[in-house]
Amino acid sequence: MNIVIYGAGGVGGYFGARLVEAGNNVTFIARGKHLEAIQKNGLQLKSIKGDYLVYPAKATSEISEVKNIDLILICVKTWQLAEVSEKIEPALNSNTMVISLLNGAENASILCGIIDKKHVLGGLCKVISKIEDYGVINHISYEPTIVFGELDNKKSKRALILEQLFLNAGIKTILAEDIQKEIWTKFLFISTISAIGALTRATLGEMIAIPQIKKMMFQTAKEIESIALAKGVYLPEDTIEKQFQIIASQPFDATSSLQRDVLDGKPSELEAQNGTIVRMGKELGIPTPVNSFIYYCLLPQEKKARNLN
Numbered sequence: 092m093n094i095v096i097y098g099a100g101g102v103g104g105y106f107g108a109r110l111v112e113a114g115n116n117v118t119f120i121a122r123g124k125h126l127e128a129i130q131k132n133g134l135q136l137k138s139i140k141g142d143y144l145v146y147p148a149k150a151t152s153e154i155s156e157v158k159n160i161d162l163i164l165i166c167v168k169t170w171q172l173a174e175v176s177e178k179i180e181p182a183l184n185s186n187t188m189v190i191s192l193l194n195g196a197e198n199a200s201i202l203c204g205i206i207d208k209k210h211v212l213g214g215l216c217k218v219i220s221k222i223e224d225y226g227v228i229n230h231i232s233y234e235p236t237i238v239f240g241e242l243d244n245k246k247s248k249r250a251l252i253l254e255q256l257f258l259n260a261g262i263k264t265i266l267a268e269d270i271q272k273e274i275w276t277k278f279l280f281i282s283t284i285s286a287i288g289a290l291t292r293a294t295l296g297e298m299i300a301i302p303q304i305k306k307m308m309f310q311t312a313k314e315i316e317s318i319a320l321a322k323g324v325y326l327p328e329d330t331i332e333k334q335f336q337i338i339a340s341q342p343f344d345a346t347s348s349l350q351r352d353v354l355d356g357k358p359s360e361l362e363a364q365n366g367t368i369v370r371m372g373k374e375l376g377i378p379t380p381v382n383s384f385i386y387y388c389l390l391p392q393e394k395k396a397r398n399l400n
């Protein structure tokens with residue numbers, strides 16, 4: 092299969108390397124020194140599941156150089172998605188499938204606003220990985236998982252082909268029964284831990300050891316659940332309880348990528364997480380006091396990181 096990985100970072104680098112290793116024709120879209128390193132030396136994946144050095148079919152900054160694309164996995168940050176959607180549009184043929192593996196609740200609808208929705212499947216991923224150096228990806232923990240599905244939840248022929256493609260690459264794969272439920276569950280999980288982590292500057296273990304912070308995380312999750320239900324997304328009653336079980340099972344010193352970006356003074360996905368909850372709450376008339384507190388406390392730092400002051 093002809094696969095484009097748009098964004099060869101922690102997520103794209105990991106899943107892309109697995110797809111190369113499984114014998115697929117993979118192109119990485121990257122840029123700068125990271126691109127130069129991949130072009131020169133291949134992509135080095137250090138992983139708790141085994142290390143690989145892979146040589147993709149191509150690494151380039153220009154998707155226009157790639158023809159007959161079957162699948163595009165978008166693996167950039169949320170604020171880069173709209174721009175990337177514009178860039179992929181001319182490269183699509185009538186059968187190209189496009190999946191975003193980003194965190195966030197609105198990625199599929201952002202994509203559908205820019206490219207024809209027939210190309211778009213919903214998706215998300217679970218993994219803890221990062222760019223360690225130019226051309227080097229480090230998968231630190233978590234069984235890397237892709238969850239995806241048609242936006243109407245049909246088990247289409249193309250969805251079944253993709254399921255097999257990912258499984259053949261040794262990737263834990265879930266073809267979702269209800270993709271919005273999966274996207275919103277991950278969204279609830281990540282938005283409950285990330286920005287509070289940035290605000291408290293504490294690890295997950297440190298946060299849940301303090302009952303008042305755990306309660307604040309619970310209230311954050313409750314507000315997200317209310318928004319999801321108001322939007323018609325089905326979340327089973329035990330969703331929050333299950334997410335807290337997952338949180339409690341994480342290593343004591345676990346942190347999220349948003350939290351690390353904020354602490355490093357870099358732009359973060361704040362707007363796509365708690366900022367989105369605050370906006371949706373206003374649109375739906377649902378109070379979001381805890382998410383608002385967290386969001387507005389972090390906004391000055393976010394603006395500074397983006398030179399918007």
Ligand SMILES: NC(=O)C1=CN([C@@H]2O[C@H](COP(=O)(O)OP(=O)(O)OC[C@H]3O[C@@H](n4cnc5c(N)ncnc54)[C@H](OP(=O)(O)O)[C@@H]3O)[C@@H](O)[C@H]2O)C=CC1
Binds near residue numbers: 099102120
């Ligand atoms: N890392 C993780 O463990 C997990 C991350 N996620 C989510 O996955 C998404 C991706 O995260 P992650 O992989 O960590 O991010 P990274 O920053 O590691 O990777 C994104 C890569 O995409 C590149 N990129 C962005 N725009 C372009 C462009 N126009 N052309 C070429 N390259 C481009 C970036 O380059 P540059 O730096 O130059 O912008 C960067 O190398 C996020 O939504 C994140 O929340 C989800 C689960 C786990």
Ligand SMILES: CC(C)(CO)C(=O)C(=O)O
Binds near residue numbers: 216217218220347
């Ligand atoms: C918490 C984690 C690693 C789970 O996949 C994640 O999505 C992130 O840090 O952005």
